Amino acid sequence: GQNIDQPTEMTATEGAIVQINCTYQTSGFNGLFWYQQHAGEAPTFLSYNVLDGLEEKGRFSSFLSRSKGYSYLLLKELQMKDSASYLCAGLMNTGFQKLVFGTGTRLLVSP
Amino acid sequence: DAGVTQSPTHLIKTRGQHVTLRCSPISGHKSVSWYQQVLGQGPQFIFQYYEKEERGRGNFPDRFSARQFPNYSSELNVNALLLGDSALYLCASSLGGATEAFFGQGTRLTVV
Numbered sequence: 001g002q003n004i005d006q007p008t009e010m011t012a013t014e015g016a017i018v019q020i021n022c023t024y025q026t027s028g029f030n031g032l033f034w035y036q037q038h039a040g041e042a043p044t045f046l047s048y049n050v051l052d053g054l055e056e057k058g059r060f061s062s063f064l065s066r067s068k069g070y071s072y073l074l075l076k077e078l079q080m081k082d083s084a085s086y087l088c089a090g091l092m093n094t095g096f097q098k099l100v101f102g103t104g105t106r107l108l109v110s111p
Numbered sequence: 112d113a114g115v116t117q118s119p120t121h122l123i124k125t126r127g128q129h130v131t132l133r134c135s136p137i138s139g140h141k142s143v144s145w146y147q148q149v150l151g152q153g154p155q156f157i158f159q160y161y162e163k164e165e166r167g168r169g170n171f172p173d174r175f176s177a178r179q180f181p182n183y184s185s186e187l188n189v190n191a192l193l194l195g196d197s198a199l200y201l202c203a204s205s206l207g208g209a210t211e212a213f214f215g216q217g218t219r220l221t222v223v
Contacts, residue, residue: 004153035214042201042214043154087153096166098144099203099212101153 004102006088011108017076020105022088026069031091033099034062034073038084046073046086075107083109113138115204115215123221124192132187132218136204142166143185144212145177146201154201160185161207189220197222 004024012018022032031050035043049055049064049071061074073086085104092100116135124130136143142161146154156169160179174190183204189196199219203212 040219042216045211045213048211089153094167096159096161097207098156098159098167098169099146099154100156101146103151103153 004088004090004100006086006102006105008103009106009108011110012078014078014080014109014111016078017074018078018107020073020075020086020088020107022071022073022102024069024071024088024090024102026066028092028094029066029069029090029100030093030097032062032064032071033087033089033091034060034071035087035089036084037087037104043087048091050091078109080109080111083107115202115213117200117202117215117218119218120216121219121221123223125223126192126194128192128222129188129190130192130220132189132200132202132220133184134187134202134204134215135184136202137213140204140206140213141183142205142207143179143183144203144205145185145187146203147171148199148201148217150198157187192222194222196220 006022034046037043047062054063087104088102089099144159145157148154158177159167163179177187179185199217202215205212
């Protein structure tokens with residue numbers, strides 16, 4: 001199978017740092033995406049990691065370890081507007097490329 | 112530049128009916144993928160089209176079909192609707208494959 005696992009829900013307070021973990025089966029994956037999705041809206045692109053290591057983009061950073069099948073999204077200086085679902089998606093190549101999504105992690109930021 | 116546009120944004124249908132959902136990709140993007148997102152779940156891959164050819168299909172019944180037109184826009188058709196087809200249907204476009212796919216706002220389909 002092509003399992004992507006991430007926690008269902010997390011809570012954090014405004015101004016804090018939160019790390020959302022994602023694990024996946026390594027076979028066939030060519031990279032790892034993170035998307036943000038507010039309730040009732042479409043996913044919006046946050047990051048794409050194809051090589052091991054940390055990618056930093058403002059308040060958001062994403063890490064990938066291909067050998068361990070592990071990624072995380074780090075959100076710093078949390079704001080109320082960061083309350084959303086965060087989707088981890090593996091780029092799967094089986095003759096064509098498709099995204100395989102986890103169920104998403106719902107993050108609730110409280111004052 | 113316009114992003115990925117989908118129509119309609121909301122739709123209510125009754126069981127057994129047929130539905131057609133439409134998607135216009137970002138200008139210059141030749142690949143369109145369709146995803147179904149049931150409430151509380153991540154999107155599930157349905158189809159991918161590139162240069163008007165189907166490149167891949169997910170684990171969905173034959174009631175689901177799609178096509179891509181010469182202008183790279185796409186339609187998703189679902190026949191004999193079931194209550195379980197109620198979901199947000201997302202279209203994603205990219206230059207090729209799924210690399211850096213950009214999503215439309217989705218079509219919220221409710222089957223009653």
